[in-house]
Amino acid sequence: MRVLLVEDDELLADGLVRALRHDGYAVDHVTRGDQVQPAVEAGRFDAVLLDLGLPGMDGLEALRTLRQRRDPVPVIVISARDRLDDRVRGLDAGADDYLIKPFSVEELRARLRARLRRGPEPARPLLEVGELVIDPDAMTVTRAGEPVRLPRRELALLVELARGPGRVFTRAHLEQALYGWSDEVESNALEVHIHHLRRKLGGDSIKTVRGVGYMLVAPAAGEG
Amino acid sequence: MRVLLVEDDELLADGLVRALRHDGYAVDHVTRGDQVQPAVEAGRFDAVLLDLGLPGMDGLEALRTLRQRRDPVPVIVISARDRLDDRVRGLDAGADDYLIKPFSVEELRARLRARLRRGPEPARPLLEVGELVIDPDAMTVTRAGEPVRLPRRELALLVELARGPGRVFTRAHLEQALYGWSDEVESNALEVHIHHLRRKLGGDSIKTVRGVGYMLVAPAAGEG
DNA sequence: GTGGAACTTAACGGTTTCTTAAACCCGGGC
DNA sequence: GCCCGGGTTTAAGAAACCGTTAAGTTCCAC
Numbered sequence: 001m002r003v004l005l006v007e008d009d010e011l012l013a014d015g016l017v018r019a020l021r022h023d024g025y026a027v028d029h030v031t032r033g034d035q036v037q038p039a040v041e042a043g044r045f046d047a048v049l050l051d052l053g054l055p056g057m058d059g060l061e062a063l064r065t066l067r068q069r070r071d072p073v074p075v076i077v078i079s080a081r082d083r084l085d086d087r088v089r090g091l092d093a094g095a096d097d098y099l100i101k102p103f104s105v106e107e108l109r110a111r112l113r114a115r116l117r118r119g120p121e122p123a124r125p126l127l128e129v130g131e132l133v134i135d136p137d138a139m140t141v142t143r144a145g146e147p148v149r150l151p152r153r154e155l156a157l158l159v160e161l162a163r164g165p166g167r168v169f170t171r172a173h174l175e176q177a178l179y180g181w182s183d184e185v186e187s188n189a190l191e192v193h194i195h196h197l198r199r200k201l202g203g204d205s206i207k208t209v210r211g212v213g214y215m216l217v218a219p220a221a222g223e224g
Numbered sequence: 225m226r227v228l229l230v231e232d233d234e235l236l237a238d239g240l241v242r243a244l245r246h247d248g249y250a251v252d253h254v255t256r257g258d259q260v261q262p263a264v265e266a267g268r269f270d271a272v273l274l275d276l277g278l279p280g281m282d283g284l285e286a287l288r289t290l291r292q293r294r295d296p297v298p299v300i301v302i303s304a305r306d307r308l309d310d311r312v313r314g315l316d317a318g319a320d321d322y323l324i325k326p327f328s329v330e331e332l333r334a335r336l337r338a339r340l341r342r343g344p345e346p347a348r349p350l351l352e353v354g355e356l357v358i359d360p361d362a363m364t365v366t367r368a369g370e371p372v373r374l375p376r377r378e379l380a381l382l383v384e385l386a387r388g389p390g391r392v393f394t395r396a397h398l399e400q401a402l403y404g405w406s407d408e409v410e411s412n413a414l415e416v417h418i419h420h421l422r423r424k425l426g427g428d429s430i431k432t433v434r435g436v437g438y439m440l441v442a443p444a445a446g447e448g
Numbered sequence: 449g450t451g452g453a454a455c456t457t458a459a460c461g462g463t464t465t466c467t468t469a470a471a472c473c474c475g476g477g478c
Numbered sequence: 479g480c481c482c483g484g485g486t487t488t489a490a491g492a493a494a495c496c497g498t499t500a501a502g503t504t505c506c507a508c
Contacts, residue, residue: 084328091334094341097321104308110315118320121342137341139248151454156225156248168362177226180250181267187457191496196454198497210464210495211376212363246505375465411468412485419486434475434484 001116004045005029006036006062007078008054012101016049019105020112033057037065045073047115049108052079052090060093067094072120076111078103127162129205129217136162143201153178154197157190158216161206166218168209225340228269229253230260230286231302232278236325240273243329244336257281261289269297271339273332276303276314284317291318298339302327351386354442356425358386367425377402378421381414385430385440394437 003020007013008031020027030039033054040048052059063075077090080101090098097111127134131144136159141148150158160177161169169177175185178193194214198206207215227244231237232255244251254263257278264272272290276283287299301314304325314322321335351358355368360383365372374382384401385393399414418438422430431439 084330088330088334091338096338106308106312110312114315114320117318123341152246152248153455156250159225159248168364170363176250176268178250180226180252185456188496189456192456192498195497195499208496209364210373211379377466413467415485416467416487419488422486432485 001047002026002028002043002045003112004036004039004043004048006033006048006054006059007031007051009051016105016108019109023109031055033059033062036062037069040066040071040073046119047074047076047112049112050075050077050095052077052081052086060090063090063093063095067123070123070125072122074115074118074120076108076115078108127165127216129165130202132201132205134158134162134216141201148200150197150200153189153193154200157193158197158201161214161216165216168213168215170213172213174213225271226250226252226267226269227336228260228263228267228272230257230272230278230283231255231275233275240329240332243333247333255279257283257286260286261293264290264295264297270342271298271300271336273336274299274301274319276301276305276310284314287314287317287319298342300332300335300339302332351383353386353389353440354429356386356429356442358383372424374421374424377413378417378424381417382421382425382440385438389440389442392433392437392439398437 001024003025005013005016005020005027007016007029013029013031017027017029028039028043028045030036031054034056036048036050036057036059039045050059050063054062059077059079063077066073066075074096075094076097076099077095078099078101079086079090081090082100087098087100096115099108099111124136127136133142135141139155139159141150141155141158156178157174160174171190175190178190179185194206194208205217207217209215225248227249229237229240229244229251231240231253237253237255241251241253252263252267252269254260255278258280260272260274260281260283263269274283274287278286283301283303287301290297290299298320299318300321300323301319302323302325303310303314305314306324311322311324320339323332323335348359348361351360357366359365363376363379365374365379365382380402381398384398395414402414402417418430429441431441433439
């Protein structure tokens with residue numbers, strides 16, 4: 001298992017490298033934010049441990065660059081920035097975990113194990129349907145470059161459909177995705193939401209499969 | 225996105241359910257540890273939020289059971305047990321994240337988002353008979369790559385026949401597959417559906433066995 | 449609180465699908 | 479040739495499905 005440690009504090013870095021190597025990981029170590037992208041591209045790491053306050057380029061910036069290029073490598077942020085919105089920002093920038101310094105090496109090990117157990121989760125590509133761009137990860141939609149603000153139900157519906165573009169989702173599945181088992185829908189709420197979505201996204205983006213359900217039209221697939 | 229919340233503190237659970245529903249998640253809620261396994265099996269959740277101190281069965285136990293059965297659902301532990309070795313044990317039991325009570329809802333949201341970023345849906349099992357490909361889950365059929373639109377009854381009939389290509393299914397069996405035990409059909413509805421299917425799939429795809437029933441055979445290319 | 453957005457429910461009409469029924473077909477026995 | 483029973487085809491009314499509109503209700507931000 002190959003791990004990239006990005007940390008400019010020599011003392012901490014030394015300790016971590018030593019501890020992780022002791023656990024059997026192959027650890028590479030860089031100290032500057034602008035080294036992250038090249039290192040990851042070259043190195044095929046199974047995980048990255050990323051400090052945030054770095055010379056060259058801020059760690060968060062480096063992380064965003066990585067994710068913009070759809071690199072799926074698991075990233076654990078290790079930072080002294082302990083404010084709530086630091087953590088939220090880090091996770092939303094694409095971190096898989098966020099550990100606050102000072103932390104116990106034991107916990108880092110456990111969280112690293114948890115990440116490595118799963119392996120990289122491939123990032124989904126942006127879904128483009130005509131002038132429509134759906135980012136299922138960020139749960140955002142833009143039309144002709146303009147962000148489209150969607151109400152909760154409609155967004156949830158669209159994101160669910162975007163999980164399998166070109167695939168049919170049954171009404172039962174979609175209703176479960178929106179409502180769970182607790183509330184049962186015994187009206188045509190689903191159809192109404194579909195209707196509203198179509199109005200906002202353009203009529204041919206969501207296709208009806210009669211007697212079955214709905215599907216988001218895939219970019220590549222020919223027919224609408 | 226479907227989320228299962230496992231939490232016995234009514235007040236906390238209520239708040240979380242409310243907050244998550246507000247974010248567009250379909251939230252189901254159970255309070256006992258021994259309800260986790262059945263719920264997850266029945267519910268196809270995208271993530272589980274799991275308290276540890278639970279009636280019925282300890283959360284950690286429930287988590288281990290889940291993982292022993294190779295269930296891959298992402299699990300975020302939310303617990304007041306804040307000792308280092310609690311966290312390590314939780315993560316090593318198969319948790320993907322471990323959040324200590326009291327926590328900020330904002331952080332839970334961010335960590336949930338991080339867990340729900342995920343790759344494409346796994347491939348589904350397909351039934352293949354000659355050039356015919358049936359996806360029972362999406363309830364779609366393609367013939368030589370071309371989608372064939374089938375109404376529900378015809379589809380159900382075809383799916384049943386496709387379970388044993390080259391095998392004869394009795395009328396009684398097929399009628400039961402279409403209408404269940406309760407409904408008795410006392411007309412030739414079955415024959416009519418067979419007729420329609422043959423028209424769409426090609427005349428020789430469904431063979432009649434006089435006095436017994438029908439069977440599916442690989443249809444010849446180019447017809448239909 | 450209050451106003452507006454979002455959500456649900458209900459109703460209607462056009463369309464597809466399902467069932468029923470009746471006519472038709474066809475091989476086998478006489 | 480004629481009849482018989484199982485199977486096929488056709489047609490038509492009934493039922494279900496889906497899109498749309500609109501009204502009522504809940505939710506939420508101000």
